[in-house]
Amino acid sequence: MANAHFLAFNHLHLHLQISSPLVSKRVIKRFWNCDIEYSTNYQRPGFLNMKLQANGASIPTSINTADSQHNKTPHVLTVAGSDSGAGAGIQADLKACAARRVYCSTVITAVTAQNTLGVQGVNIVPEEFVAQQLNSVLSDMHVDVAALVVDPVMISTSGDILAGPSVLAGFREELLPMADIVTPNIKEASVLLGDVPMNSVSDMRAAAKLIHDLGPRSVLVKGGDLPNSSDAIDIFFDGENFYELRSRRVNTRNTHGTGCTMASCIAAELAKGSSMLSAVKIAKRFVETALDYSKDLAIGNGVQGPFDHFLALKNINQSSCRSDRFKPNDLFLYAVTDSRMNRKWGRSIAEAVKAAVEGGATIVQLREKDAETKDFVDAAKVCLKICHSYGVPLLINDRIDVALACDADGVHVGQSDMPVHLARSLLGPEKIIGVSCKTPEQAQQAWVDGADYIGSGGVYPTNTKENNRTIGLGGLKEVCKASKLPVVAIGGIGLSNARAVMEIGVPSLKGVAVVSTLFDRECISTETRNLHAVISEAALLTQ
Ligand SMILES: Cc1ncc(COP(=O)(O)OP(=O)(O)O)c(N)n1
Ligand SMILES: Cc1nc(C(=O)O)sc1CCOP(=O)(O)O
Numbered sequence: 001m002a003n004a005h006f007l008a009f010n011h012l013h014l015h016l017q018i019s020s021p022l023v024s025k026r027v028i029k030r031f032w033n034c035d036i037e038y039s040t041n042y043q044r045p046g047f048l049n050m051k052l053q054a055n056g057a058s059i060p061t062s063i064n065t066a067d068s069q070h071n072k073t074p075h076v077l078t079v080a081g082s083d084s085g086a087g088a089g090i091q092a093d094l095k096a097c098a099a100r101r102v103y104c105s106t107v108i109t110a111v112t113a114q115n116t117l118g119v120q121g122v123n124i125v126p127e128e129f130v131a132q133q134l135n136s137v138l139s140d141m142h143v144d145v146a147a148l149v150v151d152p153v154m155i156s157t158s159g160d161i162l163a164g165p166s167v168l169a170g171f172r173e174e175l176l177p178m179a180d181i182v183t184p185n186i187k188e189a190s191v192l193l194g195d196v197p198m199n200s201v202s203d204m205r206a207a208a209k210l211i212h213d214l215g216p217r218s219v220l221v222k223g224g225d226l227p228n229s230s231d232a233i234d235i236f237f238d239g240e241n242f243y244e245l246r247s248r249r250v251n252t253r254n255t256h257g258t259g260c261t262m263a264s265c266i267a268a269e270l271a272k273g274s275s276m277l278s279a280v281k282i283a284k285r286f287v288e289t290a291l292d293y294s295k296d297l298a299i300g301n302g303v304q305g306p307f308d309h310f311l312a313l314k315n316i317n318q319s320s321c322r323s324d325r326f327k328p329n330d331l332f333l334y335a336v337t338d339s340r341m342n343r344k345w346g347r348s349i350a351e352a353v354k355a356a357v358e359g360g361a362t363i364v365q366l367r368e369k370d371a372e373t374k375d376f377v378d379a380a381k382v383c384l385k386i387c388h389s390y391g392v393p394l395l396i397n398d399r400i401d402v403a404l405a406c407d408a409d410g411v412h413v414g415q416s417d418m419p420v421h422l423a424r425s426l427l428g429p430e431k432i433i434g435v436s437c438k439t440p441e442q443a444q445q446a447w448v449d450g451a452d453y454i455g456s457g458g459v460y461p462t463n464t465k466e467n468n469r470t471i472g473l474g475g476l477k478e479v480c481k482a483s484k485l486p487v488v489a490i491g492g493i494g495l496s497n498a499r500a501v502m503e504i505g506v507p508s509l510k511g512v513a514v515v516s517t518l519f520d521r522e523c524i525s526t527e528t529r530n531l532h533a534v535i536s537e538a539a540l541l542t543q
């Protein structure tokens with residue numbers, strides 16, 4: 001069978017989003033030897049026409065989408081081969097979708113006998129039966145929106161060639177032009193483009209552009225195997241902009257199935273309603289976290305083992321994340337609360353937080369050193385609602401338990417609090433984690449540990465935090481220069497010196513974090529507005 005490998009190893013996710021009112025007019029055709037056609041049925045609104053053809057036999061199906069609003073379950077349909085070792089293929093897709101809280105149905109194109117040592121056998125599922133599985137799933141499970149994630153599986157992470165020239169032509173001519181995203185690793189990107197050299201990030205950018213010219217709406221070139229790079233760098237290109245997505249390279253043998261997992265996670269996030277860029281970022285962070293957590297797994301005797309999709313996520317409550325992930329510019333005006341100051345001025349934490357966000361605070365941290373746990377959780381829940389109504393993230397100081405209990409957007413930890421990598425494994429890939437750093441070494445470690453940002457200070461002496469070493473503008477500059485993460489300056493910052501801080505001229509510095517300048521004042525919203533004006537002007541001048 002000429003297209004045996006194509007069926008066996010092609011890996012494709014069709015995400016079926018049930019909750020959206022839109023019906024995709026995208027036509028998916030020449031799907032291996034099956035023709036699948038989607039179109040809106042204008043004669044019968046609420047129905048989706050589908051036609052499957054296998055070996056000339058047509059299986060027309062009309063899907064009722066009329067009551068799809070009742071079914072809000074995000075759903076990924078994966079079309080892929082089975083891996084008996086369960087590290088990759090259908091098994092990885094199911095685990096990834098389950099870990100991301102998305103339902104996954106499956107169409108199996110081949111059954112492989114494989115383990116960590118290699119692939120011992122492949123049994124291709126007949127094309128008619130692939131079509132029948134598709135028909136079974138799609139004729140029953142309602143489809144409002146289809147998005148196609150194509151993982152062009154041709155060369156495994158271990159370097160095995162998984163597909164021949166006919167498959168390559170199939171990808172280039174048939175699948176890529178209708179894909180919403182295609183996710184090659186650097187070896188696959190090279191093969192897709194006729195064996196172009198792929199040795200640098202600029203080669204990856206050029207490849208992303210050339211692959212985009214083949215027709216997909218966006219391209220993710222995964223640089224995990226890029227030589228001489230200490231970071232795992234991926235290039236995302238949406239046809240207009242390039243995004244360089246960096247994460248630290250996790251040193252582990254347990255990488256089997258990372259490509260399948262990445263593609264499934266992207267499909268899962270799309271099914272939940274994310275934008276493509278956001279889906280890609282979350283998927284990358286998820287894979288990084290899962291790899292990190294699975295470093296010491298010992299499964300099989302081969303050189304490349306599987307990783308576990310669930311350990312890193314076992315305690316996660318992902319029910320009410322903000323739709324946007326952390327943006328570095330959120331650090332611009334960072335308000336940190338203080339229970340003593342609130343007591344002094346006779347206001348509740350929620351009143352203080354509301355006034356700060358009304359005045360223009362761009363992120364809030366609850367730093368309630370002497371609050372009882374129950375009071376802290378209750379107050380945090382109220383503050384979370386206030387912050388989210390302004391689109392502002394809310395972080396919790398020190399207390400991972402409180403952050404989990406109220407489902408805050410993240411935490412801020414110091415050098416002697418819960419280590420960042422543990423906080424990450426408890427909180428999961430989506431939560432924001434900030435860490436205090438006074439030195440360039442700590443800043444480098446923060447990146448390695450998977451933090452999102454750095455708080456650096458005390459820039460000036462402060463009465464708010466006892467025995468705090470002052471690092472000055474010079475120390476702040478050194479941290480910012482060494483940091484791959486965005487930095488917010490903290491300590492003794494107010495209207496008179498915020499401008500000098502913002503003008504240090506290192507791009508990683510994104511803003512100032514303040515306590516007394518906002519909260520040890522009579523009118524918090526006015527003080528916040530005034531500080532916002534000062535740092536906005538400084539930011540304009542330093543651009
Ligand atoms: C934004 C920001 N930066 C630094 C700190 C200080 O955190 P830490 O060193 O843990 O000290 P405490 O705040 O816990 O006393 C911070 N809270 N926020
Ligand atoms: C909470 C905190 N952390 C610091 C650090 O240097 O890491 S300084 C500090 C207190 C900042 O309060 P104020 O704005 O009132 O000076």
Ligand SMILES: [Mg+2]
Nearest residue numbers: 398413414417
């Ligand atoms: Mg702390």
